[in-house]
Amino acid sequence: MKKICIAGGGPAGVVAAIFASENPENKIYIFDKGIILNTLLPTGGGRCNLAYNEYNFKELAKFYPRGEKFLYSVFSVFSTKETIEFFKKIGIDTYVQEDLRIFPVTNSSKDVKEALLKQINKKNINKVFEQIGDITKTDKGFCVKTGKNIYNFDAVVISCGGRGSGQKLAKNLGHNIIDLKPSLCALVTKEKDFVSLAGVSLKNIKAEVFFDNKKVKIPPSMLTGDILFTHTGISGPLVYRISSYCAYLDFCKERPLKIVLNISRKNFDEFDGIFLKDLKENPQKETLNVLSKHIPKNFAAALCEKENIDKIQKAGQLSKIDRQKLSKALTSLAINVISAVKGEEIVTAGGVDLKEINAKTMESKLVSNLYFCGEVLNIDGLTGGFNLQNCWSTGFLAGNSLL
Numbered sequence: 512m513k514k515i516c517i518a519g520g521g522p523a524g525v526v527a528a529i530f531a532s533e534n535p536e537n538k539i540y541i542f543d544k545g546i547i548l549n550t551l552l553p554t555g556g557g558r559c560n561l562a563y564n565e566y567n568f569k570e571l572a573k574f575y576p577r578g579e580k581f582l583y584s585v586f587s588v589f590s591t592k593e594t595i596e597f598f599k600k601i602g603i604d605t606y607v608q609e610d611l612r613i614f615p616v617t618n619s620s621k622d623v624k625e626a627l628l629k630q631i632n633k634k635n636i637n638k639v640f641e642q643i644g645d646i647t648k649t650d651k652g653f654c655v656k657t658g659k660n661i662y663n664f665d666a667v668v669i670s671c672g673g674r675g676s677g678q679k680l681a682k683n684l685g686h687n688i689i690d691l692k693p694s695l696c697a698l699v700t701k702e703k704d705f706v707s708l709a710g711v712s713l714k715n716i717k718a719e720v721f722f723d724n725k726k727v728k729i730p731p732s733m734l735t736g737d738i739l740f741t742h743t744g745i746s747g748p749l750v751y752r753i754s755s756y757c758a759y760l761d762f763c764k765e766r767p768l769k770i771v772l773n774i775s776r777k778n779f780d781e782f783d784g785i786f787l788k789d790l791k792e793n794p795q796k797e798t799l800n801v802l803s804k805h806i807p808k809n810f811a812a813a814l815c816e817k818e819n820i821d822k823i824q825k826a827g828q829l830s831k832i833d834r835q836k837l838s839k840a841l842t843s844l845a846i847n848v849i850s851a852v853k854g855e856e857i858v859t860a861g862g863v864d865l866k867e868i869n870a871k872t873m874e875s876k877l878v879s880n881l882y883f884c885g886e887v888l889n890i891d892g893l894t895g896g897f898n899l900q901n902c903w904s905t906g907f908l909a910g911n912s913l914l
């Protein structure tokens with residue numbers, strides 16, 4: 512009989528518990544300071560984007576700015592196919608959305624939560640609603656301390672997520688922790704010109720990112736997408752991806768991250784030629800209305816204001832300098848980013864150093880019978896179901912290692 516502590520009842524810990532429980536001799540206790548699996552509820556806007564329709568494990572791993580190589584081994588054992596099969600087995604059928612994200616057919620994260628909880632209850636896994644403050648190694652196993660009690664276990668799985676408490680437990684057990692940084696988050700801009708545009712989005716635009724006058728290396732396929740203007744800056748899928756790739760750059764007011772947007776997706780000469788033709792063909796129209804052919808009207812108005820151009824002047828009267836200013840804004844609009852929006856990140860970059868973890872078992876290389884899974888590790892993906900995929904895959908390996 513093995514007594515196992517699962518420290519953290521999020522998606523990773525719960526899946527580890529379910530797989531470990533396949534050995535009926537195991538006595539499993541899930542500890543959670545809050546409500547088990549509640550972190551699953553807001554995922555995918557309440558729909559739970561639980562995986563991504565990529566079946567080649569090396570291709571799938573490319574969506575993780577941190578953890579890619581480590582995940583080769585993990586995903587070669589348990590990735591998209593196994594995830595879909597697992598969920599089908601516990602009563603959750605899935606479908607693939609047009610953008611390849613995978614959701615439960617009911618579009619309900621509550622249903623995913625209930626299905627997983629049903630497994631826990633069926634398998635007689637114990638729930639302890641206490642916050643773990645410390646875990647120490649003993650001669651026979653581990654001593655787990657909560658504010659209320661002290662417990663002894665043969666094996667421990669740390670699955671406390673990305674917010675820092677699991678990393679602290681790991682550090683006390685001798686593990687190195689890679690600095691925690693917000694990732695997949697909105698960004699605060701230096702420019703306040705676009706405040707009036709809060710809520711306006713631009714679709715399918717291209718970006719380039721610079722820091723200290725050097726281009727930041729980001730795969731080109733990740734640099735096209737939608738952007739949303741907010742009260743403090745920019746957000747949306749493209750911005751989330753940029754925030755992820757730039758999570759470890761020390762940008763600030765004095766050293767901003769420069770994002771150059773190509774809204775028209777044409778080069779300057781090409782766009783300027785088209786714009787000139789539009790202006791010539793509509794000399795009596797207001798400049799704003801001609802510009803609105805290419806971008807949302809409120810965005811066109813904000814651009815005119817930013818460039819000090821009278822938006823109601825007749826298109827035929829727009830000077831060459833002003834036309835070129837607008838063409839430049841539509842082909843290379845520079846936005847300076849000074850920080851991430853704190854506390855609203857979807858995922859945390861950083862965590863338990865992967866060098867100290869066995870990628871085949873999720874066991875610590877430093878402390879035997881100590882395992883890790885989920886976001887507590889230095890693994891984070893882009894939006895698209897990748898972060899939950901990390902939980903299912905590493906959770907499976909940890910649980911399976913405890914059979």
Ligand SMILES: Cc1cc2nc3c(=O)[nH]c(=O)nc-3n(C[C@H](O)[C@H](O)[C@H](O)COP(=O)(O)OP(=O)(O)OC[C@H]3O[C@@H](n4cnc5c(N)ncnc54)[C@H](O)[C@@H]3O)c2cc1C
Nearest residue numbers: 519521522523544550554555560643672885886896898899
């Ligand atoms: C708004 C939002 C939407 C998201 N949408 C998606 C999505 O659609 N698809 C996707 O792939 N990812 C999504 N994510 C990311 C995903 O939810 C996380 O990556 C995932 O929940 C991490 O799972 P985990 O089990 O590692 O940790 P968590 O889900 O954070 O769970 C950790 C658990 O441990 C408990 N705990 C922590 N410390 C202690 C302690 N000391 N003692 C006891 N218990 C403790 C916590 O209460 C919690 O229940 C989203 C995240 C957010 C915030």
